[in-house]
Amino acid sequence: MERRTFLNLSSLAAASVLLPFGRAIAAEELVSTMPVAAKKALADVALNAATKAGASYADVRIGRYLNQFITTRDLNVENVANTESAGVGVRVIVNGAYGFAATSDMSNDGIANAARQAVAIAKANAKLQTEPVQLAPVKGVGDVSWSTPYTKDWRTVPIAEKTDMLIAANKAGMEGGANFMRSMLFQVNQQKYFASTDGSYIDQDVHRLWAPLSATAVDKATGKFRSRDGLSSPVGKGYEYFDARPEHKIKAAGGVATLYTDSYDIVEDARAAGRDAKRKLTAKSVQPGKYDLMLSPEHLWLTIHENVGHPTELDRVLGYEANYAGTSFATLDKLQSKSFKYGAPIVNIYADKTTPGSLGAIGYDDEGVKSKRWDIIKDGILVNFQATRDQAHIIGEKESHGCSYADGWNTVQFQRMPNVSLQPGKARLTPDEMVKGIKKGIYIVGDGSFSIDQQRYNSQFGGQLFFEIKDGKIGQMLEDVAYQSNTQEFWGGCSAICDERDWRMGGSFFDGKGQPPQISIVSHGSSTARFNGINVINTARKIG
Amino acid sequence: MSILTQEQTKKISDRVMSLTKADECIVNIEGSTIGNIRFARNAVSTAGLADDTRVQVQVAFGKKQGTATINEFDDKSIERAVRRAEDLAKLAPDNPEFIPAIAKTAYKPSDTFVQKTADIDPEYRAQAAAYAIEGCRKRGLVSAGFFTDRTSFETVANSNGLFGHQASTSLDFTLTVRTEDGRGSGWVKRSARDVSKFDPREAAEIAIEKALRSVDAKALEPGRYTVIMEPAATSDLLSFMLGGFDARRADEGRSFLSKAGGKNRLGDKLFDSQVNIWSDPWDKDVAVLPWDENMLPRERVELVKDGKINALDYSRFWAQQKNQRAVGAAGNIIMAGTNKTTEELIANTKKGVLVTRTWYIRMVDPQSVLLTGLTRDGTFYVENGKIKHPIKNFRFNESPVSMLNNIEEIGKPVVIGADEARYSMLIPSMKIRDFNFTSLSDAV
Numbered sequence: 001m002e003r004r005t006f007l008n009l010s011s012l013a014a015a016s017v018l019l020p021f022g023r024a025i026a027a028e029e030l031v032s033t034m035p036v037a038a039k040k041a042l043a044d045v046a047l048n049a050a051t052k053a054g055a056s057y058a059d060v061r062i063g064r065y066l067n068q069f070i071t072t073r074d075l076n077v078e079n080v081a082n083t084e085s086a087g088v089g090v091r092v093i094v095n096g097a098y099g100f101a102a103t104s105d106m107s108n109d110g111i112a113n114a115a116r117q118a119v120a121i122a123k124a125n126a127k128l129q130t131e132p133v134q135l136a137p138v139k140g141v142g143d144v145s146w147s148t149p150y151t152k153d154w155r156t157v158p159i160a161e162k163t164d165m166l167i168a169a170n171k172a173g174m175e176g177g178a179n180f181m182r183s184m185l186f187q188v189n190q191q192k193y194f195a196s197t198d199g200s201y202i203d204q205d206v207h208r209l210w211a212p213l214s215a216t217a218v219d220k221a222t223g224k225f226r227s228r229d230g231l232s233s234p235v236g237k238g239y240e241y242f243d244a245r246p247e248h249k250i251k252a253a254g255g256v257a258t259l260y261t262d263s264y265d266i267v268e269d270a271r272a273a274g275r276d277a278k279r280k281l282t283a284k285s286v287q288p289g290k291y292d293l294m295l296s297p298e299h300l301w302l303t304i305h306e307n308v309g310h311p312t313e314l315d316r317v318l319g320y321e322a323n324y325a326g327t328s329f330a331t332l333d334k335l336q337s338k339s340f341k342y343g344a345p346i347v348n349i350y351a352d353k354t355t356p357g358s359l360g361a362i363g364y365d366d367e368g369v370k371s372k373r374w375d376i377i378k379d380g381i382l383v384n385f386q387a388t389r390d391q392a393h394i395i396g397e398k399e400s401h402g403c404s405y406a407d408g409w410n411t412v413q414f415q416r417m418p419n420v421s422l423q424p425g426k427a428r429l430t431p432d433e434m435v436k437g438i439k440k441g442i443y444i445v446g447d448g449s450f451s452i453d454q455q456r457y458n459s460q461f462g463g464q465l466f467f468e469i470k471d472g473k474i475g476q477m478l479e480d481v482a483y484q485s486n487t488q489e490f491w492g493g494c495s496a497i498c499d500e501r502d503w504r505m506g507g508s509f510f511d512g513k514g515q516p517p518q519i520s521i522v523s524h525g526s527s528t529a530r531f532n533g534i535n536v537i538n539t540a541r542k543i544g
Numbered sequence: 545m546s547i548l549t550q551e552q553t554k555k556i557s558d559r560v561m562s563l564t565k566a567d568e569c570i571v572n573i574e575g576s577t578i579g580n581i582r583f584a585r586n587a588v589s590t591a592g593l594a595d596d597t598r599v600q601v602q603v604a605f606g607k608k609q610g611t612a613t614i615n616e617f618d619d620k621s622i623e624r625a626v627r628r629a630e631d632l633a634k635l636a637p638d639n640p641e642f643i644p645a646i647a648k649t650a651y652k653p654s655d656t657f658v659q660k661t662a663d664i665d666p667e668y669r670a671q672a673a674a675y676a677i678e679g680c681r682k683r684g685l686v687s688a689g690f691f692t693d694r695t696s697f698e699t700v701a702n703s704n705g706l707f708g709h710q711a712s713t714s715l716d717f718t719l720t721v722r723t724e725d726g727r728g729s730g731w732v733k734r735s736a737r738d739v740s741k742f743d744p745r746e747a748a749e750i751a752i753e754k755a756l757r758s759v760d761a762k763a764l765e766p767g768r769y770t771v772i773m774e775p776a777a778t779s780d781l782l783s784f785m786l787g788g789f790d791a792r793r794a795d796e797g798r799s800f801l802s803k804a805g806g807k808n809r810l811g812d813k814l815f816d817s818q819v820n821i822w823s824d825p826w827d828k829d830v831a832v833l834p835w836d837e838n839m840l841p842r843e844r845v846e847l848v849k850d851g852k853i854n855a856l857d858y859s860r861f862w863a864q865q866k867n868q869r870a871v872g873a874a875g876n877i878i879m880a881g882t883n884k885t886t887e888e889l890i891a892n893t894k895k896g897v898l899v900t901r902t903w904y905i906r907m908v909d910p911q912s913v914l915l916t917g918l919t920r921d922g923t924f925y926v927e928n929g930k931i932k933h934p935i936k937n938f939r940f941n942e943s944p945v946s947m948l949n950n951i952e953e954i955g956k957p958v959v960i961g962a963d964e965a966r967y968s969m970l971i972p973s974m975k976i977r978d979f980n981f982t983s984l985s986d987a988v
Binding site for chain 1: 578580582584585586587588589590591592594611613615632635636637639640641686688689690692718719720722726731796797798800802803804805806809812814903904905906907908909910911912913914916917918920937939941943945946982983984985986987988
């Protein structure tokens with residue numbers, strides 16, 4: 001679920017008002033870092049103060065969160081902002097209850113005070129506690145470090161180079177046929193230090209990027225306008241992602257679009273977006289009915305996110321999100337039955353926080369648990385959920401899945417979705433070969449509008465590009481397409497999945513959950529997949 | 545420390561102005577204290593209090609702008625923020641749409657602060673949660689909810705002598721009550737500036753009653769129905785639509801208020817004549833700051849008058865381009881209603897659907913403001929003036945433009961905070977014909 005945060009971010013960026021990430025800093029300050037030994041000393045202050053005050057367990061997160069975002073409109077740079085937020089969050093368990101406190105005062109006294117405050121909060125909470133917190137064991141790993149693999153640090157790339165790239169993209173989009181272009185560049189560096197009374201001291205350096213764009217074409221004579229968004233993915237990579245390489249470009253089935261794997265040609269995609277937006281003005285309106293859908297990974301990631309990722313979050317299953325993000329149809333009894341058919345037997349979906357280049361890739365989660373991979377749906381059957389240390393025992397696991405995440409040093413860590421991905425098909429199959437087997441279908445590329453109910457049964461998805469498939473061939477461009485489905489029926493209708501040569505990831509920078517809300521990041525990989533007999537509606541409307 | 549007085553912030557902004565060498569300088573100081581309590585499974589899950597104060601300095605050299613924000617207020621830190629803003633401005637390219645800072649303006653204060661709300665303490669929050677938790681335990685129900693209160697201030701100043709300072713308070717409460725077997729779910733939302741207007745017991749009882757009444761929902765075929773929408777059910781739909789009132793988007797052909805030939809729909813009658821929507825920073829129920837995010841003074845603006853598009857929202861840049869007067873962007877939305885209660889709307893309905901809440905609303909087509917989303921936590925079938933039985937939830941595909949054209953009856957406006965919008969809202973319940981439900985959801 002990408003909710004208010006994204007809307008706010010977009011509007012804030014456009015309005016050049018108070019920045020949401022923290023205090024703004026100049027470019028040269030971005031690359032300075034705090035020595036690991038200094039972080040360890042501060043962490044020990046927190047852990048010692050917490051245990052001395054009565055904590056049976058304590059963890060501390062020392063975080064420095066750096067962001068830079070650039071917004072452009074047509075040939076203008078609207079805003080460039082560097083922001084920083086740094087501080088310390090301490091979580092404790094006292095008398096079986098959690099307490100949490102955070103401070104931006106990184107003096108020894110400031111940190112010790114925060115630790116004592118967390119203990120006081122835990123003691124107060126313990127009076128209301130119905131069941132004591134039960135943490136799955138984690139063996140301390142001592143001093144370790146992890147970094148996103150990257151070759152080009154976004155922090156060292158001159159701002160002029162970045163703004164030139166975005167303006168070049170906007171120019172290409174307008175040359176391609178758009179009347180209006182908008183492109184943005186989100187860049188994230190999270191310097192996260194975690195320590196706990198289990199004996200772990202974990203230093204991590206996380207880098208992420210995203211360059212969304214949107215092309216809009218207007219037909220002034222008719223008053224009609226249409227848009228096409230970029231086909232890139234947000235990634236856990238360095239700035240080398242924008243050094244587009246020919247081997248990272250692939251053609252969509254029928255050559256209807258150029259798609260990207262490990263690097264991204266934003267100028268090329270913007271030009272195509274301008275062309276596609278203009279083409280959409282005269283595309284054929286879809287005839288509603290049942291179709292076989294062929295969904296590209298640039299689209300399917302969002303479906304996986306909404307109707308597999310979210311319903312298999314254990315905190316939703318248990319009811320902790322009932323008032324806001326919702327609960328789940330995938331209840332505990334369905335898991336325990338070991339026979340709940342989530343999808344067709346070819347559907348294998350797994351969670352993995354180790355996939356290189358993914359948004360969720362990390363060495364250790366925010367509870368010090370080492371990242372790993374596990375199955376969620378195996379041969380179509382629900383086999384597991386996503387859990388944190390305090391949830392693992394509920395589903396009979398002996399260790400956590402490593403799904404704990406906080407969006408800042410000042411927010412408490414809780415259960416968030418890992419990368420959840422669809423395994424490629426076992427038989428050799430390309431998207432072009434998949435088309436040949438479809439009599440009446442629609443090929444959808446790119447993600448559009450999305451909505452799903454609070455228990456994750458009924459969903460509706462749009463897209464960026466829609467093409468008719470008739471008797472094994474890709475035909476004309478369609479518009480006004482959205483499909484509605486029930487989660488179990490949708491995955492039960494999965495009839496073919498392309499092989500690993502077609503596998504790639506999409507993802508979200510702003511997945512919202514919790515009250516007060518926090519955002520998280522997550523990638524979802526898949527190959528192009530086919531779903532039989534899905535209900536397609538026509539979304540064209542006339543007003544006034 | 546987080547809530548500063550006017551004297552304190554005046555001193556800080558004066559200090560910023562005295563330090564900068566830029567052509568112009570804009571200062572924004574904000575602070576807040578936010579308390580909250582969250583509960584689920586009939587127990588408190590988290591509770592907290594967060595303080596934050598920061599000063600933002602925006603400077604310009606010619607058409608080059610730079611911005612820096614800092615949350616430390618000693619002289620050295622303030623100076624550092626000023627220098628950073630100046631450094632970033634020197635690095636930035638010229639902004640061709642640069643508009644100089646606003647001239648000195650006198651803001652007319654609005655009534656946004658209530659001391660009683662600012663005095664809310666952890667015991668009050670815990671008690672608000674306790675009414676819901678205990679009420680549910682007694683009836684074998686399961687509660688999940690969130691109460692949050694906020695006390696804040698904002699100061700705006702610039703090198704033309706502009707200065708404004710005002711404090712605000714607000715609270716929001718949401719509660720979902722589910723039956724233990726998961727077959728029923730009810731919900732309530734309350735928003736207020738003045739805590740004395742909030743009754744947590746009354747709110748809890750509504751969600752409890754809806755949960756109990758919603759068990760054993762029957763399926764109704766999707767299709768077009770007369771609906772009675774409670775205020776919370778329409779707040780997000782209206783927010784999506786009002787985003788399209790931006791004059792530039794309308795003039796450029798990128799909004800539902802654009803029309804063929806490159807013109808906008810200002811003056812066109814798009815809605816039923818009963819529809820009147822305005823914003824007013826001084827409204828007694830939903831007062832907001834008398835300036836917008838760009839420090840432009842807000843005024844009472846009639847957005848929709850007797851169903852006609854009466855005003856568009858002009859940024860300062862676009863107003864200059866189109867020779868119009870820019871007014872501060874709306875901070876609240878008020879829709880005219882009647883004195884009729886929702887119960888009276890139900891009593892006047894032969895056949896219809898009562899909707900408590902809508903959920904996960906997303907734009908499907910900005911050309912027509914077609915939105916999709918679902919009903920949730922209390923959807924009922926109404927027949928011959930009475931709630932007959934609960935029904936399964938629906939997905940809808942509907943445009944608020946069509947919705948406001950199909951109004952049969954309007955009820956009494958109530959204060960409501962939209963789920964995803966930033967407006968304070970005063971919205972009536974509405975009875976609407978031909979509302980388009982496109983599929984059923986099994987979600988309870």
